[in-house]
Amino acid sequence: MNEKTMRKHRWQSGIFLLILIVLTYLSSAITTFNFMEGMATIPEAMGWIFSNLLVSQESFEKLPKILEKLAETIFMSIAATTIAAVVSLFLGVLGSNTTKVNNFLSVFARFIASVSRNIPVVAWSLILLISFGQNSVTGFLALFAGTVGFLTRAFIESIDEASQSSVEALTATGATYFQIVGKAVIPQCLPQMISWVLFMVETNIRNATLVGILTGTGIGYTFDMYYKMLNYNVVALITLCIVITVIIVDLISNYVRKVIL
Numbered sequence: 001m002n003e004k005t006m007r008k009h010r011w012q013s014g015i016f017l018l019i020l021i022v023l024t025y026l027s028s029a030i031t032t033f034n035f036m037e038g039m040a041t042i043p044e045a046m047g048w049i050f051s052n053l054l055v056s057q058e059s060f061e062k063l064p065k066i067l068e069k070l071a072e073t074i075f076m077s078i079a080a081t082t083i084a085a086v087v088s089l090f091l092g093v094l095g096s097n098t099t100k101v102n103n104f105l106s107v108f109a110r111f112i113a114s115v116s117r118n119i120p121v122v123a124w125s126l127i128l129l130i131s132f133g134q135n136s137v138t139g140f141l142a143l144f145a146g147t148v149g150f151l152t153r154a155f156i157e158s159i160d161e162a163s164q165s166s167v168e169a170l171t172a173t174g175a176t177y178f179q180i181v182g183k184a185v186i187p188q189c190l191p192q193m194i195s196w197v198l199f200m201v202e203t204n205i206r207n208a209t210l211v212g213i214l215t216g217t218g219i220g221y222t223f224d225m226y227y228k229m230l231n232y233n234v235v236a237l238i239t240l241c242i243v244i245t246v247i248i249v250d251l252i253s254n255y256v257r258k259v260i261l
Contacts, residue, residue: 052232052236053232053233053235053236053239054232054233054236055233055236055237055240056233058233059231059233059234059236059237060237062226062234062237063237063241065222066219066222066234066237066238066241067241069218069219069221069222070218070219070241070242070245072136072217072218072219073205073208073209073212073217073218073219073220074205074208074245074249076136076139076140076143076208076217076218077143077201077204077205077207077208078201078204079140080140080143080144080147080204081143081147081197081200081201081204082197083144084143084144084147084148084151084200085147085151085193085197085200087148087152088113088147088148088151088152088154088155089155089193091109091112091113091148091152091155092109092151092152092154092155092156092158092159093155093159093181093185094106094108094109095109095110095113095152095156096155096156096159096160097160098159098160098162098164098167098185099159099177099180099181099185101177109152109156110152110156112148112149112152113148113149113152113153113156114149114153115149116145116146116148116149116150116152117146117149117150117152117153118149119145119146119149120146121142121143121145121146121207121210121211122210122211122214124141124142124145124146125138125139125142125210125211125214125215126214128141128142128145129214129215134215134216134217135215135216135217136215136217136218138215138217139208139211139212139215139217139218142211142215143204143207143208143211146204146207147200147204150200151196151197151200154193154196155189155193155196158189158192158193158196159185159189161189162184162185162188162189166183166184166188167180167184167185169184170183170184191260194256194260195257195260198253198256198257199253201249201253202246202249202250202253205245205246205249206246208220209223209242212224219238219241219242222238223235223238223239223242226238
């Protein structure tokens with residue numbers, strides 16, 4: 001890299017840093033956020049947490065009910081992810097440049113993925129809440145909609161990165177479209193696709209807690225109920241159960257990824 005190019009990169013980095021500083025200042029001014037005051041409240045906030053969010057013996061009496069709702073959240077997340085993965089596989093095959101049937105279906109699949117992915121799960125929950133009300137169906141559909149967008153995009157990229165040699169070999173032998181997809185494309189992409197599905201299971205378990213608060217289902221609803229009752233001991237137990245569950249799911253997912261990849 002010559003000196004002129006390095007000087008250009010330094011100027012670009014300096015301008016970017018200046019723009020970032022200006023945007024940060026404007027954001028603080030518009031929101032009336034004071035960074036120093038915010039930092040000063042941290043010790044008091046941490047003190048409140050350690051004083052109030054304590055798991056007591058009485059809160060353990062609620063553990064069976066908490067675990068029941070937590071299991072409901074986990075199963076809903078797995079169901080939403082699994083069904084979304086099937087739909088996403090279909091859309092991914094249609095949207096990929098390697099396996100697309102025609103340009104119209106490819107653009108259509110990519111459009112669905114873009115719209116679904118760019119609307120947050122919380123927004124999906126609020127949109128569906130108006131139509132379906134507070135129930136488990138709303139939570140399931142919100143997770144499903146968000147997952148379809150993410151997995152479709154991930155599957156399209158995985159299929160596009162697949163080796164073309166096996167596809168060309170089967171094409172040369174006169175194989176049908178479905179034979180090419182089933183014998184050449186999917187087997188190559190399957191480990192990576194499974195990895196993405198496992199990632200979305202982890203993500204949806206986290207998202208399901210927030211979705212449950214809005215839709216009145218699962219562990220999110222239980223958390224919200226005890227929080228509004230100011231029963232912070234049970235809130236602490238619920239939070240602990242969620243954290244442990246996410247860690248366990250993450251460990252299982254990492255182990256499965258090591259095996260398949």
